[in-house]
Amino acid sequence: MALRMIFFQKKCSRLYCFLIILTHFLFVSETIFGIKNPDRLTPLPVGPQHFFYFDYPVYVPSSARVRDAGSFNVEFDYFHVNFLGKSVNHGVDIGSGGKSTGLDFEFKHCGHYFPGGLEGFDWNCKQKGYSILQDGETLRRGLQVSLGLGARLELQLSKHETRFRGGDLDRFAEDINSKFDLSNSDREGFPRNDLGIYVWDNENLKFIYRLDQASSGYQPDSTILELKWGLIQGKSISLAFRYATNQQGGLIYKSNQAGDDDSSFEGFRDRLLALDLNWAFQTWAFHLGYGQTQLGNRLFNLSPTGLNFQFYALMGRLGQESEWVLQDLTYGSLFPRDGREAMHLPLRERTLGARIRFGERFAWRFGMVKNMTDYPNNIDLALFSGISLAF
Numbered sequence: 001m002a003l004r005m006i007f008f009q010k011k012c013s014r015l016y017c018f019l020i021i022l023t024h025f026l027f028v029s030e031t032i033f034g035i036k037n038p039d040r041l042t043p044l045p046v047g048p049q050h051f052f053y054f055d056y057p058v059y060v061p062s063s064a065r066v067r068d069a070g071s072f073n074v075e076f077d078y079f080h081v082n083f084l085g086k087s088v089n090h091g092v093d094i095g096s097g098g099k100s101t102g103l104d105f106e107f108k109h110c111g112h113y114f115p116g117g118l119e120g121f122d123w124n125c126k127q128k129g130y131s132i133l134q135d136g137e138t139l140r141r142g143l144q145v146s147l148g149l150g151a152r153l154e155l156q157l158s159k160h161e162t163r164f165r166g167g168d169l170d171r172f173a174e175d176i177n178s179k180f181d182l183s184n185s186d187r188e189g190f191p192r193n194d195l196g197i198y199v200w201d202n203e204n205l206k207f208i209y210r211l212d213q214a215s216s217g218y219q220p221d222s223t224i225l226e227l228k229w230g231l232i233q234g235k236s237i238s239l240a241f242r243y244a245t246n247q248q249g250g251l252i253y254k255s256n257q258a259g260d261d262d263s264s265f266e267g268f269r270d271r272l273l274a275l276d277l278n279w280a281f282q283t284w285a286f287h288l289g290y291g292q293t294q295l296g297n298r299l300f301n302l303s304p305t306g307l308n309f310q311f312y313a314l315m316g317r318l319g320q321e322s323e324w325v326l327q328d329l330t331y332g333s334l335f336p337r338d339g340r341e342a343m344h345l346p347l348r349e350r351t352l353g354a355r356i357r358f359g360e361r362f363a364w365r366f367g368m369v370k371n372m373t374d375y376p377n378n379i380d381l382a383l384f385s386g387i388s389l390a391f
Helices: 002-009 014-029 170-179
Strands: 072-086 130-150 153-165 196-201 206-211 219-233 237-248 271-280 284-294 306-317 322-331 347-358 362-371 379-390
Touching: none
Parallel strands: none
Antiparallel strands: 072 130, 072 379, 130 153, 130 196, 153 219, 196 206, 219 237, 237 271, 271 284, 284 306, 306 322, 322 347, 347 362, 362 379
């Protein structure tokens, strides 16, 4: 009773309070309702980890099996993401033809740059496209409810909230890199536990995105509505088609402190089409996925109108109640090609995680996501944990 009083004396968001009430309801009613065993050998629901993608209905791995009519599943996820990176023209010298950012760093702009030429050539200059400096962390939590409708149809509704901060994962990331013999040279020059995200327009010489103030709490980033249709639902092979759209979002627009950005977010303009194939055996399974998001709300003026996602996962049992999962997600960039660096190339994140089941109803998952491309617009690493209850 004392713990309960302490909790309710604290201010909490609607999503978190609803989650606590829902969890109490589920555990109290578990002896009354018939609860179905969660699907075995399914991928972990870990999508793109950079917050620039949080508003969009992006590809998030999901089971290719469709829930039975009347059954439903409730999931709660938590992600702790660290990111850092800087463009090739980041420095303290703005170069000829440049314009100062007004901060303690510059993006070197060169009016005398000739592509492919020798005279006046300087690799640390950019005349077009965007540049980025990013360092910080996001804390993200989400709630998803899935309901089997029958006729091989399943409806999903998910809500997420995100908080920005300087964070405390920098030292942990350096230790991880050292243990796996990975270089920490790309982390040099970044202060620990700071928040700063800057996107610079090299052609118009101005910030188009800026965020250097930590948020006071969690802010809603998306509400995604998704419909899944089971094309094939065999004993070992399953194939499903998914359609998703965002009802509301706009965190990346609302958090922009650049000042001169008049862009706004409109719901239901971004759409995801995805296919999932699962091939399950007795003790292991293989999953393939493909998705394409059509962007009605483009992040920047030069951002693409669509994103492609490729996914694969391998998973196996660790005894009767646990599973290991290795999965790989490659997805398109929100930055245009400018011929100067790799920000336009697809990003790649690899996840290593596990799922532990407790009885016929409850499952806990956890793991780590590591960036595999080392582009300046990707994350560094992410830690995640989640629970699910299936009825």
